[in-house]
Amino acid sequence: MLEATDEALCGMIRQGDAAAFNVLYDRYRHQLYGYVLRLCGSQDVALDAVQEVFLQVWLRSASLDPGRSIKSYLFRSVRNYLLDYLKKAVHQQAFRQHFMRAFEEGGASSEHVLYSKQLETIKNNAVSRLPAQRQRIYTMSKVEGLSNREIAESLGISINTVRDQLVKASRFVRMYLLRHADIAVLLTAVHVAQQG
Secondary structure: OOOOOHHHHHHHHHOOOHHHHHHHHHHHHHHHHHHHHHHHOOHHHHHHHHHHHHHHHHHOHHHOOOOOOHHHHHHHHHHHHHHHHHHHHOOOHHHHHHHHHHHHOOOOOHHHHHHHHHHHHHHHHHHHOOOHHHHHHHHHHHOOOOOHHHHHHHHOOOHHHHHHHHHHHHHHHHHHHHHHHHHHHHHHHHHHHHHO
Protein backbone atom coordinates (compact mmCIF):
# COMPACT_ATOMS: atom_id res chain seq x y z
CA MET A 1 0.00 0.00 0.00
CA LEU A 2 2.95 2.37 0.57
CA GLU A 3 3.59 2.42 -3.19
CA ALA A 4 -0.06 3.13 -4.03
CA THR A 5 -0.71 6.22 -6.11
CA ASP A 6 -2.53 9.18 -4.62
CA GLU A 7 -5.53 8.32 -6.80
CA ALA A 8 -5.63 4.75 -5.46
CA LEU A 9 -5.31 5.98 -1.88
CA CYS A 10 -8.19 8.44 -2.39
CA GLY A 11 -10.34 5.63 -3.76
CA MET A 12 -9.59 3.48 -0.70
CA ILE A 13 -10.16 6.38 1.70
CA ARG A 14 -13.55 6.97 0.06
CA GLN A 15 -14.40 3.42 1.12
CA GLY A 16 -13.38 4.19 4.72
CA ASP A 17 -9.92 2.55 4.61
CA ALA A 18 -8.06 3.96 7.64
CA ALA A 19 -4.76 2.35 6.60
CA ALA A 20 -4.88 4.19 3.25
CA PHE A 21 -5.61 7.43 5.12
CA ASN A 22 -2.53 6.84 7.32
CA VAL A 23 -0.37 6.29 4.23
CA LEU A 24 -1.64 9.56 2.71
CA TYR A 25 -1.07 11.36 6.00
CA ASP A 26 2.50 10.07 6.29
CA ARG A 27 3.18 10.95 2.66
CA TYR A 28 2.24 14.64 2.94
CA ARG A 29 2.26 15.75 6.58
CA HIS A 30 5.90 16.89 6.66
CA GLN A 31 5.64 18.77 3.35
CA LEU A 32 2.47 20.54 4.46
CA TYR A 33 3.90 21.35 7.87
CA GLY A 34 7.05 22.83 6.30
CA TYR A 35 4.99 24.84 3.83
CA VAL A 36 2.81 26.45 6.51
CA LEU A 37 5.79 26.98 8.82
CA ARG A 38 7.62 28.81 6.02
CA LEU A 39 4.58 31.04 5.45
CA CYS A 40 3.78 31.98 9.03
CA GLY A 41 6.81 31.05 11.16
CA SER A 42 4.67 29.42 13.86
CA GLN A 43 5.12 25.74 14.68
CA ASP A 44 1.79 25.64 16.53
CA VAL A 45 -0.15 27.14 13.61
CA ALA A 46 1.58 24.80 11.15
CA LEU A 47 0.74 21.75 13.26
CA ASP A 48 -2.88 22.89 13.71
CA ALA A 49 -3.24 23.50 9.97
CA VAL A 50 -2.01 20.03 9.05
CA GLN A 51 -4.17 18.32 11.66
CA GLU A 52 -7.28 20.28 10.71
CA VAL A 53 -6.87 19.65 6.99
CA PHE A 54 -6.38 15.91 7.43
CA LEU A 55 -9.31 15.77 9.85
CA GLN A 56 -11.49 17.36 7.16
CA VAL A 57 -10.18 14.90 4.55
CA TRP A 58 -11.26 12.02 6.79
CA LEU A 59 -14.61 13.54 7.72
CA ARG A 60 -15.39 14.30 4.08
CA SER A 61 -13.79 11.19 2.65
CA ALA A 62 -16.96 10.18 0.79
CA SER A 63 -16.65 13.30 -1.37
CA LEU A 64 -13.00 12.75 -2.38
CA ASP A 65 -12.50 12.65 -6.13
CA PRO A 66 -9.69 10.21 -7.03
CA GLY A 67 -9.42 11.93 -10.42
CA ARG A 68 -8.31 15.22 -8.88
CA SER A 69 -4.89 15.88 -7.38
CA ILE A 70 -5.07 15.29 -3.64
CA LYS A 71 -1.66 16.93 -3.24
CA SER A 72 -2.92 20.20 -4.75
CA TYR A 73 -6.05 19.95 -2.63
CA LEU A 74 -4.01 19.49 0.57
CA PHE A 75 -1.70 22.42 -0.14
CA ARG A 76 -4.61 24.67 -1.10
CA SER A 77 -6.44 23.63 2.06
CA VAL A 78 -3.57 24.42 4.45
CA ARG A 79 -3.04 27.76 2.68
CA ASN A 80 -6.75 28.56 3.13
CA TYR A 81 -6.56 27.46 6.77
CA LEU A 82 -3.65 29.86 7.28
CA LEU A 83 -5.48 32.75 5.59
CA ASP A 84 -8.55 32.16 7.75
CA TYR A 85 -6.35 31.98 10.83
CA LEU A 86 -4.62 35.24 9.91
CA LYS A 87 -7.90 37.02 9.19
CA LYS A 88 -9.04 36.20 12.72
CA ALA A 89 -5.69 36.60 14.47
CA VAL A 90 -4.83 39.93 12.89
CA HIS A 91 -7.37 41.58 15.19
CA GLN A 92 -5.85 40.06 18.33
CA GLN A 93 -3.54 42.32 20.30
CA ALA A 94 -1.00 39.53 21.02
CA PHE A 95 -0.68 38.72 17.32
CA ARG A 96 -0.05 42.34 16.40
CA GLN A 97 2.46 42.75 19.21
CA HIS A 98 4.35 39.64 18.03
CA PHE A 99 4.96 41.25 14.64
CA MET A 100 5.64 44.63 16.20
CA ARG A 101 8.40 43.10 18.35
CA ALA A 102 9.88 41.30 15.36
CA PHE A 103 9.77 44.55 13.41
CA GLU A 104 11.26 46.70 16.16
CA GLU A 105 14.01 44.15 16.85
CA GLY A 106 14.89 44.23 13.16
CA GLY A 107 14.21 40.52 12.69
CA ALA A 108 15.19 39.88 9.09
CA SER A 109 14.20 36.24 9.05
CA SER A 110 12.47 35.24 5.85
CA GLU A 111 9.04 34.90 7.41
CA HIS A 112 9.13 38.50 8.65
CA VAL A 113 10.70 40.27 5.66
CA LEU A 114 7.44 41.09 3.89
CA TYR A 115 5.72 42.03 7.15
CA SER A 116 8.64 44.32 7.96
CA LYS A 117 8.43 46.08 4.59
CA GLN A 118 4.72 46.74 5.09
CA LEU A 119 5.27 47.90 8.66
CA GLU A 120 8.16 50.14 7.59
CA THR A 121 5.81 51.95 5.19
CA ILE A 122 3.23 52.41 7.93
CA LYS A 123 5.93 53.56 10.36
CA ASN A 124 7.12 56.18 7.86
CA ASN A 125 3.53 57.42 7.55
CA ALA A 126 3.33 57.69 11.33
CA VAL A 127 6.60 59.61 11.58
CA SER A 128 5.46 62.03 8.88
CA ARG A 129 2.42 62.88 11.03
CA LEU A 130 4.54 64.00 14.00
CA PRO A 131 4.98 67.73 14.72
CA ALA A 132 8.13 69.03 12.96
CA GLN A 133 10.48 69.20 15.96
CA ARG A 134 9.32 65.84 17.35
CA GLN A 135 9.76 64.29 13.91
CA ARG A 136 13.30 65.68 13.66
CA ILE A 137 14.23 64.41 17.14
CA TYR A 138 12.77 60.99 16.41
CA THR A 139 14.63 60.74 13.09
CA MET A 140 17.91 61.89 14.64
CA SER A 141 17.58 59.25 17.34
CA LYS A 142 16.08 56.26 15.50
CA VAL A 143 17.44 56.71 11.99
CA GLU A 144 20.69 58.61 12.45
CA GLY A 145 21.53 56.90 15.76
CA LEU A 146 22.43 60.06 17.67
CA SER A 147 22.41 60.06 21.46
CA ASN A 148 20.00 62.25 23.42
CA ARG A 149 22.90 64.53 24.38
CA GLU A 150 24.01 64.90 20.73
CA ILE A 151 20.45 65.74 19.67
CA ALA A 152 20.08 68.30 22.48
CA GLU A 153 23.35 69.99 21.55
CA SER A 154 22.56 69.98 17.84
CA LEU A 155 19.10 71.52 18.31
CA GLY A 156 20.00 73.78 21.22
CA ILE A 157 17.41 72.28 23.57
CA SER A 158 17.62 70.50 26.92
CA ILE A 159 18.25 66.79 27.16
CA ASN A 160 14.97 66.48 29.12
CA THR A 161 13.09 67.98 26.19
CA VAL A 162 14.72 65.44 23.86
CA ARG A 163 13.71 62.57 26.18
CA ASP A 164 10.16 63.87 26.49
CA GLN A 165 9.79 64.33 22.74
CA LEU A 166 11.21 60.85 22.05
CA VAL A 167 8.80 59.24 24.50
CA LYS A 168 5.84 61.02 22.92
CA ALA A 169 7.02 60.27 19.37
CA SER A 170 7.68 56.60 20.13
CA ARG A 171 4.29 56.21 21.80
CA PHE A 172 2.53 57.82 18.83
CA VAL A 173 4.39 55.69 16.28
CA ARG A 174 3.72 52.49 18.25
CA MET A 175 0.01 53.25 18.58
CA TYR A 176 -0.23 54.20 14.91
CA LEU A 177 1.42 50.91 13.95
CA LEU A 178 -0.89 48.91 16.19
CA ARG A 179 -3.95 50.59 14.66
CA HIS A 180 -2.79 50.13 11.08
CA ALA A 181 -0.70 46.96 11.19
CA ASP A 182 -3.69 44.63 10.78
CA ILE A 183 -4.16 45.74 7.18
CA ALA A 184 -0.47 45.34 6.35
CA VAL A 185 -0.15 41.94 7.99
CA LEU A 186 -3.28 40.62 6.31
CA LEU A 187 -2.33 41.95 2.88
CA THR A 188 1.17 40.55 3.22
CA ALA A 189 -0.13 37.18 4.41
CA VAL A 190 -2.48 37.01 1.44
CA HIS A 191 0.39 37.95 -0.89
CA VAL A 192 2.69 35.29 0.60
CA ALA A 193 0.01 32.61 0.45
CA GLN A 194 -0.85 33.44 -3.14
CA GLN A 195 2.81 33.19 -4.15
CA GLY A 196 3.05 29.73 -2.55
